[in-house]
Amino acid sequence: MAHTDFRTNDRRSLAISDDLRRGNIAAIARALLLEGPLARAELAQKLSLTRATVTRAAAQLIDVGLVREGEARRATSGRPMVPLELDGSRRVVIAVHLGAVELRAGIIDIEGRIITHDVLRYEGTSPAAVSMLVRRAVAGLTEGMSPQMTILGMGATIGGWVDPHSQTIIRFDPLGWRDVNFVDAIPDLGYPRWFDQIVRGIAVAESLFGVARGHQDFVVLWSGHILGSASVWGGSVQRGVRGGAGMIDHLPTGRDHPSCVCGQSGCLGMVATDQAILDAARAGGIPNGGVDSLRSLFRESGEDARLSALIRERAADFGRAARVIAQLRAPELFVIAGLITTHSEYEREFRRALHTGAGVAADVEVRRSEFGGLATIEASAALVIDDYYRDPMAFEASSV
Numbered sequence: 001m002a003h004t005d006f007r008t009n010d011r012r013s014l015a016i017s018d019d020l021r022r023g024n025i026a027a028i029a030r031a032l033l034l035e036g037p038l039a040r041a042e043l044a045q046k047l048s049l050t051r052a053t054v055t056r057a058a059a060q061l062i063d064v065g066l067v068r069e070g071e072a073r074r075a076t077s078g079r080p081m082v083p084l085e086l087d088g089s090r091r092v093v094i095a096v097h098l099g100a101v102e103l104r105a106g107i108i109d110i111e112g113r114i115i116t117h118d119v120l121r122y123e124g125t126s127p128a129a130v131s132m133l134v135r136r137a138v139a140g141l142t143e144g145m146s147p148q149m150t151i152l153g154m155g156a157t158i159g160g161w162v163d164p165h166s167q168t169i170i171r172f173d174p175l176g177w178r179d180v181n182f183v184d185a186i187p188d189l190g191y192p193r194w195f196d197q198i199v200r201g202i203a204v205a206e207s208l209f210g211v212a213r214g215h216q217d218f219v220v221l222w223s224g225h226i227l228g229s230a231s232v233w234g235g236s237v238q239r240g241v242r243g244g245a246g247m248i249d250h251l252p253t254g255r256d257h258p259s260c261v262c263g264q265s266g267c268l269g270m271v272a273t274d275q276a277i278l279d280a281a282r283a284g285g286i287p288n289g290g291v292d293s294l295r296s297l298f299r300e301s302g303e304d305a306r307l308s309a310l311i312r313e314r315a316a317d318f319g320r321a322a323r324v325i326a327q328l329r330a331p332e333l334f335v336i337a338g339l340i341t342t343h344s345e346y347e348r349e350f351r352r353a354l355h356t357g358a359g360v361a362a363d364v365e366v367r368r369s370e371f372g373g374l375a376t377i378e379a380s381a382a383l384v385i386d387d388y389y390r391d392p393m394a395f396e397a398s399s400v
C-alpha cells in the first residue's frame, strides 16, 4: 500500500523534495544573514540538518555567488573550520518611502547596507505627481550604478492605513489620499514591486538588520508625524483585516488630557505625536520663539529642564499605553522608534511606565531602534529582502 502510494505520488514527492531543498537553502542564507559567518558543521547543528544536506545546499549558494568560503578558523580540536559567509553586495533593492512632506529613496543591498539615498520635496501631492517624482528619484539613483549589481525589486512604504491585499492606500492624511491604488503612486519601472505600511516595514527591517534581529515575536512602537505599531508573531508581521492592524492613536494613556476626535479623552494620539509635543512645548514657553520641528526643539532646548519634564511625561504616556498591547500580545520585546525616543530621558521613563504594576508587561524587554534617520529606507527595502531570504532561489533565475 505504502509502496503503491509512493509510486502514484511520484510527481508530488518530487515537488516536495524541491520545496525542501529550497527551504534548506533559504534557512542557511537567513542564518548567515542573522548570525554572521558559520561553518557547515555549525549550520547543521543550528538548523537540525545533516552535514550532507548543508554541504549540498551551500554548494548551490556558492554556485550562484551569494555565499563564499571565508578564512579557515583554527578549531580547538580536529580540522580547522571553514566558515561560510554571505556576499550580498551585488544584489540590491530600490527603496522608496512616501513621507508626509517629502519622498525618500535609496539603494540598499540584501545585507541592509545603504549604498546611496536621496530626499526630494513633493512638487504636487496627487498620486500621478508623486509617481513622476518616484520615477525621477529612481532614475537619479540608478544612473551610473555598477553593472555588477542586480536589482531584485522595489519596496515602497507609506504611513497611514494601508491594505496590501487590495493594493490600496485606504487613507493617508498628509497627502489627502483616500483609496489610492499603489500602482497609481509607485510606477512600474520594470522591477517587481512590494508595498506596505511604514511601521510594518520597520518591523521587518528590525528583524533582519536591527535590534530585533532574529526575534520571532516582538512589537515596534513608532512615534513621529504619525503613531503606529507593528506586531511580528511567529516571524510574520501581522496585518489584520484590510491591513488595519497597528493603529494606536486611541489607546488610553490613563491620563486626562484634551478630548480626541473619537469623543474620548486620554487618547495617545493627542499627546504623543511630534506635533502634539511641539504644541505642548510652545504652550509651555519652551523655547522662546518656538520651532517647527522636534529636531530643532531638541537642538535649541536640549538642556532645558522643562523640555526634559515634558519628554518624561510623554514617554510615560506611551509606556502606559504600551501596557495594553503587552497584556494582549505578551511579546518578548518592544522596539521603540522615532526621533523622540532618542532623547536621553525617553527610554528610561517609557520602561518605567511599562513595567509598573503586575502582569506580563513587567517582563517585556525594551530596545531603542538604531536606524535613526534612515529607518524608512531600511523599512522599504526590507519588504523585498525578507521575501528574498524566504526563498533565494526564486530570485536567482539562472538556478531555478
Ligand SMILES: [Zn+2]
Binding pocket: 249, 250, 260, 261, 262, 263, 264, 267
Ligand atoms: Zn481618540
